[in-house]
Every structure is written in C-alpha cells, then in structure tokens.
Amino acid sequence: KAGVTQTPRYLIKTRGQQVTLSCSPISGHRSVSWYQQTPGQGLQFLFEYFSETQRNKGNFPGRFSGRQFSNSRSEMNVSTLELGDSALYLCASGEGGSSSYEQYFGPGTRLTVT
C-alpha cells in the first residue's frame, strides 16, 4: 500500500496570505489528523477528521480550519498567515475504528511565512 502523501512538500508565503495543504491517507483509512511541529512547541494537535466529520479539535485559533472529503483526503487551510505559523505540518492517517488505531504519518509540508 502507498503511504500517507502530503502536498506540497514546501511552501513559502507572505504574512496575511492564506494557504491550503493537502493530505491523502493510506487506502482504506478513514481518519486523518493534522499536527503542527515547531522547534519551540514541539508537536501539537490541530484537528482530526473521521468520515468527513471533525471529531476532535486542538487549541488553535479559528484561522486554522480543515475538511475531509468522501474519499478520505483532507485539506487544511490557514488564513491570514502570521510569522509564527512557520512550521512543519504533518498529517497522520489511521483506520479510525475501535481497533488498534495506529497512526501513520506523512512526510509533512514545510511552511515558511515571510
């Protein structure tokens, strides 16, 4: 099976712009979670989608939003970018059922805000 894919891999944006990141989970997986990783804060949970519904949300401002499509692919959007949004954004997929729920991560999207 192909792994989790994320596009684009690298992105440079200017303050005030918005950005959309994409994540395609492992085939058959219905859960997608998003994380932000920065040197200062480490890995922090953004939100989780399961079967097109957001079922869990971290403590991030409303500028961060996401959605999941019927094929389980997910997008994350950040509006009005700030310098502090520069980070590695990782998505993870899982079966999402009540079983082991192991998470598999993609390679990440490196976002730089200037």
Add this chain to the structure above:
Amino acid sequence: KQEVTQIPAALSVPEGENLVLNCSFTDSAIYNLQWFRQDPGKGLTSLLLIQSSQREQTSGRLNASLDKSSGRSTLYIAASQPGDSATYLCAVRGGNYGQNFVFGPGTRLSVLP
C-alpha cells in the same frame, strides 16, 4: 490535561551499546501509547504501538514496555547502530474514543561509529 515528558533530552552513545529511552505521562487513563522516530526535517515513522491492556511490544532490536499505573514507558534499543540516530518521540492517546495523541518533546539520539 495530559502531559508527556521524555528523559533524556539528548543521548550520545558508541555503536553497539544497549540503551533505554524513557517516557512519562501524567494521566494514566490512556488508550494506547506509540513510539516514533523522526529523522531531521522528515515525518514520523511508527516504531511500536502498545495498547493500554498490554505490558510490552517487540520489533527486531526494539522493545517497548508500558506501566500504566506509574505513567511510564521505556523504549529499549539493543546493539545500537549509527542508523538508529534520530529523534525518538512517544505519544499517548486518551482513554476516550477519538481523543488526539499528546506527544513528548523527544529524545535526540546519536550513535557514534
């Protein structure tokens, strides 16, 4: 609120040594615990997943244990190799279905040839 810590923050060992990485969490009502490795600038690679009802898991040279009552997990790496150099992260997931993973800050491991 769940908090996860990892000790040590960094570790440098000569090739061939056996080593132990530690992970502690404050809320013992976890669903499971997962160990990952991360190479610089890359995503996370899953190493081992331990369910709350399990005490340990093994994969090759890796062995992870879980003591839920004391809020601790250890990752044992046998016969370390330079290719094991990476940052190792542990993550715990809450006891309620759907809760997110909470990650520790990681242990940066360097295995010297």
